[in-house]
Amino acid sequence: MVKVLIADKMSPKAAEIFRDRGVDVDEKPGMSPDELKACIAEYDGLAVRSATKVTPEILAAADNLKVIGRAGIGVDNINVPEATNRGVVVMNTPFGNSITTAEHAISMMMALARNIPAANASTQAGKWEKSKFMGVEVHGKVLGIIGCGNIGQIVADRALGLKMRVLGYDPFLSEDRARELGIRRVELDELFAKSDFITLHTPLTDQTRGIVGKAAFDKMKPGARLVNCARGGLVDEAALKEALDSGKIAGAALDVFAEEPAKENALFGTANFVATPHLGASTTEAQVNVAIQVAEQMSDYLLTGGVTNALNMPSLSAEEAPLLQPYMKLAEQVGGFAGQITESSLKKARIEYEGHVATLNTKPLTAVVLEGLLAPLMDSVNMVNAPVIARERDIEVAEVKHDRAGDYHTLIRLTVETDRGERTVSGTLFANEAPRIVRINDVPIEARLSQHMLYVTNNDKPGFIGALGSTLGEAGINIARFSLGRPGDDGPDGIAVALVAVDQPVGKEVLDKINALTHVRQAKALRF
Ligand SMILES: NC(=O)c1ccc[n+]([C@@H]2O[C@H](COP(=O)([O-])OP(=O)(O)OC[C@H]3O[C@@H](n4cnc5c(N)ncnc54)[C@H](O)[C@@H]3O)[C@@H](O)[C@H]2O)c1
Numbered sequence: 001m002v003k004v005l006i007a008d009k010m011s012p013k014a015a016e017i018f019r020d021r022g023v024d025v026d027e028k029p030g031m032s033p034d035e036l037k038a039c040i041a042e043y044d045g046l047a048v049r050s051a052t053k054v055t056p057e058i059l060a061a062a063d064n065l066k067v068i069g070r071a072g073i074g075v076d077n078i079n080v081p082e083a084t085n086r087g088v089v090v091m092n093t094p095f096g097n098s099i100t101t102a103e104h105a106i107s108m109m110m111a112l113a114r115n116i117p118a119a120n121a122s123t124q125a126g127k128w129e130k131s132k133f134m135g136v137e138v139h140g141k142v143l144g145i146i147g148c149g150n151i152g153q154i155v156a157d158r159a160l161g162l163k164m165r166v167l168g169y170d171p172f173l174s175e176d177r178a179r180e181l182g183i184r185r186v187e188l189d190e191l192f193a194k195s196d197f198i199t200l201h202t203p204l205t206d207q208t209r210g211i212v213g214k215a216a217f218d219k220m221k222p223g224a225r226l227v228n229c230a231r232g233g234l235v236d237e238a239a240l241k242e243a244l245d246s247g248k249i250a251g252a253a254l255d256v257f258a259e260e261p262a263k264e265n266a267l268f269g270t271a272n273f274v275a276t277p278h279l280g281a282s283t284t285e286a287q288v289n290v291a292i293q294v295a296e297q298m299s300d301y302l303l304t305g306g307v308t309n310a311l312n313m314p315s316l317s318a319e320e321a322p323l324l325q326p327y328m329k330l331a332e333q334v335g336g337f338a339g340q341i342t343e344s345s346l347k348k349a350r351i352e353y354e355g356h357v358a359t360l361n362t363k364p365l366t367a368v369v370l371e372g373l374l375a376p377l378m379d380s381v382n383m384v385n386a387p388v389i390a391r392e393r394d395i396e397v398a399e400v401k402h403d404r405a406g407d408y409h410t411l412i413r414l415t416v417e418t419d420r421g422e423r424t425v426s427g428t429l430f431a432n433e434a435p436r437i438v439r440i441n442d443v444p445i446e447a448r449l450s451q452h453m454l455y456v457t458n459n460d461k462p463g464f465i466g467a468l469g470s471t472l473g474e475a476g477i478n479i480a481r482f483s484l485g486r487p488g489d490d491g492p493d494g495i496a497v498a499l500v501a502v503d504q505p506v507g508k509e510v511l512d513k514i515n516a517l518t519h520v521r522q523a524k525a526l527r528f
């Protein structure tokens, strides 16, 4: 039975769904890093919110971990590159808390506009400071949104409802989309210069870190107000303190901090500063949404191989997963075959899908072909990290689909280009389930692969098969199947190929003997 750990406080719905789907689940929120490290090897899946830090040390101890599910959006508490290296799929729930977070940003804006937190504290302290808390309307004011993705767009919609004028800065926002949203797309400097309120909704990246720093405050309209419900680190907190203290800006509201939990911070106690403890996603509705979604996604992956909202794997629905299953095996064999017969550095890999397979979701198949191709050449490769490794090593990967079937109703053809030229391996499925290699370079063949294989290219001369059989027999190696092929139908004297399935591994000594046989050009032992 697969086993999952819920390591952060999550709606009970998550555990309920895991159990209903037949997944064993432990709930242990609030564990220390050492406690997590000590128990993580027991689990196939780890479900977290933002408190648990999934570090390389935790991942190194996670011997059985296959999937990490983030009940939320940002995955900055998970070391995704390291998870990818280790073949662990990382998924998030990108929409479950968007409305809630957008509503929090709007609430923060309103809290700033009407001084609600300070007025509340003062009133409950028995003061009646009516004139101290003069506010501003948001009606007719300009809201500048930095980051117009899911949450930014919802904020824009709500702000338009409040009759604000909305500016958006996002390198990926098209003019057409901005028009549809009813907002004006601007450059960052214009946004700073023209906005009465500024709200941030980008992830924290190398490009966005400190995006609102001293230079930005200098460009802002005097009296502007700033909201950050995205990620700490987007706002330079020291520069913000200076801008508040100097009166350059009229207020700021942060839900997120450079260091969390923010139990101490230089901004605390600053006039016109509002803080909440990373509450953006904290509504009953959002927490139920993300808990249900994360548990369903993780169960799908662990039980059926379906992949939804993964950050390091192509998507694959739970319905598609069983259809792709036999092709996964074929993809692994085609890739593995090409990888084992390739001896010099890979430059290009072209993966062609022909006939029935071309109608399916081929992205996961490409990942598996690459895994098979790279696995003989390097350690620790898996379908999650294979596309990344190929990219890092400058291997150009092309995926081509031909809807029309050729000689076979379905075919995967892998052509690899190396310094020494091209090699091609093609495979099909017999009866829609049994993988067969049907061509190696220009040689048609029909071979079922098994764990131990011998691949021989030889001069097509009488006596070769007998000599090979005797050599294997003398070494106590039993032949299970023997497949032969030669290019075209032009008779003997050319090159031929033999793919021999054997019941025992062919060691180096035997391989040397085979390579020394008359007519053998090259023999290789392959493993699948
Ligand atoms: N406070 C909370 O509890 C809470 C809750 C949910 C999400 N969040 C955070 O909110 C952020 C946004 O979430 P989302 O769902 O809208 O994400 P999203 O991916 O849909 O949108 C992010 C947008 O930022 C844009 N962007 C990227 N780099 C940019 C740059 N340099 N300048 C301007 N825009 C840039 C992207 O193009 C994208 O449109 C995430 O970082 C997420 O972690 C916080």
Ligand SMILES: O=C(O)CC[C@@H](O)C(=O)O
Pocket (backbone or CB within 6 Å): 049, 050, 071, 072, 073, 074, 075, 097, 278, 280, 281, 282
């Ligand atoms: O889980 C939370 O409370 C915060 C989630 C939020 O930061 C997110 O990125 O989705």
